[in-house]
Amino acid sequence: MARVVIVGAGFAGYRAAQALHRTLGAEAEIVLINPTDYFLYLPLLPEVAGGVLDPRRLAVSLTATLPGVRLQLGYVDRIDLATRTVHHIDPEGRAGAVTYDRLVVTAGSVNKVLPVPGIADHAHGFRSIPEALYLRDHVIRQVELAASTEDAEERAARLTFVVVGAGYTGTEVAAAGHLLTRSLLRRRPALRDTPVRWLLLDRASRVLPELRPRLSRSAARTLGRRGVEIRTGTSVSEATTGGVRLTDGRFVPTRTVVWTVGVRPEPLVDALGLAAVEGRVRVDEYLRVPGHPDVFACGDVAAVPDLTRPGELTAMTAQHAERQGKAVARNVAASLGHGSERPYRHRDLGLVVDLSGMKAVADPLGVPLTGFAAKVATRGYHLLAMPANRFRILLDWVVDACTRRQAVQLGLVRSPAVRLDTTQPATTPPRSPHAAVGSVAG
Ligand SMILES: Cc1cc2nc3c(=O)[nH]c(=O)nc-3n(C[C@H](O)[C@H](O)[C@H](O)COP(=O)(O)OP(=O)(O)OC[C@H]3O[C@@H](n4cnc5c(N)ncnc54)[C@H](O)[C@@H]3O)c2cc1C
Incomplete structure (x- = not known):
């Protein structure tokens, strides 16, 4: 029986495993290797940081939803x-190996750390449950400590939050974080008259440069009205324990820097020695790695030619990764004699950006939406896109709309466990999210 090994159970890997199992059934063994036993629905992560969603809602059990697929943690x-062999390290540090007839690399991407002094030490990224839980706890802690200090400067620094990068991740984090702090302050009379600052920085000339200018302006207006300070054409030139120096020379005292300036492919691809484009594994339109007929790659990790925009690569989005996962399954099955292969072609269906509260901006199928209509479209899209847990998510949204937000620190994730720089060699196991949670004191 042929064995297909899939590395990474994100949008691409999850869909590839699901579609392959449906197509090949018992005729192939499908092995999915992932550090966690869940697929993480990343687009809703800002709602975890904002205290709206329980983190388990975004974690889709691999064993429960992919019966017939062998999970290798x-x-x-x-x-x-x-030798067609994949070597892995399990969450307890034990080494193992599995051979393959077909390999699908879907290991996604990691935070991109730019060489800005102090950033690796003082900023945190935002692309995992531990990072979202860390940020939520950290923000609540800053408010608590601000309420108990007599020192006005310290209080102001603790109540200043800096988000670097105004793409969809940074914009959603700033929006969710701002509403969280606003709800926390309502319950602290000592801080009622103290301003809370959320700064959203980007070198670009507008927030959400992925969207058409009209929607960017609408998002900026919504955030601006709420009090989020948007600084375009500006980034951070240095981060220290006491704050950040901006590229315009100003110093902003703060204890919180969230770094969302972009992503780069998972470092595993460097070790493969395969041809790369912009750090991503080069593949053809069939998602095959040239020169290796038994190896495929897709999702953020792969440089997939965008047939709808000749000469360009497909964007690093969930929308593409998920569809590429299904496409790669078809082509892997074809390479094993089941069905025929087909090139990957998908025209972008637009983006949805949740601005928290009752607001969002979205351009589904090119139709620009703002305000409540966009919010409905955004939440509807996420519910449809979630492979499981939909009812629980819906319940969390209803509960959040009707009750006061629960705001306590669980203290499960400490700062060193969610360090921004994950560029250490791939052989060091702590990059597994399991190792990150609760395992490091500090
Ligand atoms: C906060 C946030 C919000 C986002 N919102 C949107 C949005 O609204 N719309 C949109 O289209 N996109 C959004 N994105 C981008 C989108 O999530 C990514 O483009 C998408 O996840 C890429 O899918 P993937 O399968 O390539 O990688 P991932 O989903 O990142 O999955 C990669 C998987 O591989 C695993 N892995 C990594 N390395 C290894 C290894 N060495 N061995 C085994 N397993 C490994 C990882 O643990 C993970 O499970 C968002 C991203 C973030 C961080």
Whole structure:
């Protein structure tokens, strides 16, 4: 029986495993290697940081939803293309290996750290449950400590939050964080008259540069009315324990820097020694790695030619990753004699950006939406896109709309466990989110 090994159970890997199992059934063994036993629905992560959603809602059980697919918990640290062997390390540090007839690399991306002094030490990224939980706890802690200090400067610094990068992740984090602090302050009479600052910075000339200018302006207006300070054409030139120096020379005292300036492919791809484009594994329109007929790659990790925009690569989005996962399954099955292969072609269906509260901006199918209509479209889209947990998510949204937000620190994730710089060699196991949670004191 042929064995297909899939590395990474994100949008691309999850859909690839699901579609392959449907197509090949018992005729192939499908092994999915992932550090966690869940697929993480990243687009709703800002709602975890904002205290709206329970983190488990975004975690879709792999074993419960992919029966027939063998889950290998672990982190792939090496792939030997000559012997067709994938080497992995399980969450308890034990090494293992599995051979393949077909390999699908869908290991996604990691935070991109730019060489800005102090950023790696003083900023945190935002692309995992531990990072979202850390940020939520950290923000609540800053408000508590601000309420108990007599020092006005310290209080102001604790109540200043800086988000670097105004793409969809940074914009949603700033929106969710701002509403969280606003609800926290309502319950603290000592802080009622103290201003809370959320700064959203980007080198670009507008927030959400992925969207058409009209929607960017609408998002900026919504955030501006709420009090989020948007600084375009500005970034951070240095981060220290006491704050950040902006590229315009000003110093902003703060204890919180969230770094969302972009992503880069998972470092595993560097070790593969395959041809790369902008750091992503080069693949053809069939998602095959040239020169390796048994190896496929897709999602953020792969440089997939965008047939709808000749000469360009597909964007690093969930929308593409999910569809590429289904497409790669078809082509892998075809390479095993089931069905025929087909090139990957998908025209972008637009983006939805949740601005928290009752607001969003979205351009589904090119139709620009703002305000409550966009909110309905955004939440509807996420519910449809979630492979499971929909009812629980809906319940969390209803509960959040009708009750006061619960705001307590659980203290499960400490700062060193969610460090921004994950560029250490792939052989070091702590990059598994399991290792990150609660395992490091500090
Ligand atoms: C906060 C946030 C919000 C977002 N919102 C949107 C949105 O609204 N719309 C949109 O289209 N996109 C959005 N994105 C981008 C989108 O989530 C990514 O483009 C998408 O997740 C890429 O899918 P993927 O399958 O390539 O990688 P991922 O979903 O990142 O999955 C990669 C998987 O591989 C695993 N893995 C990594 N390395 C290894 C290894 N060495 N061995 C084994 N497993 C490994 C990871 O643990 C993970 O499970 C958002 C991203 C973030 C961070």
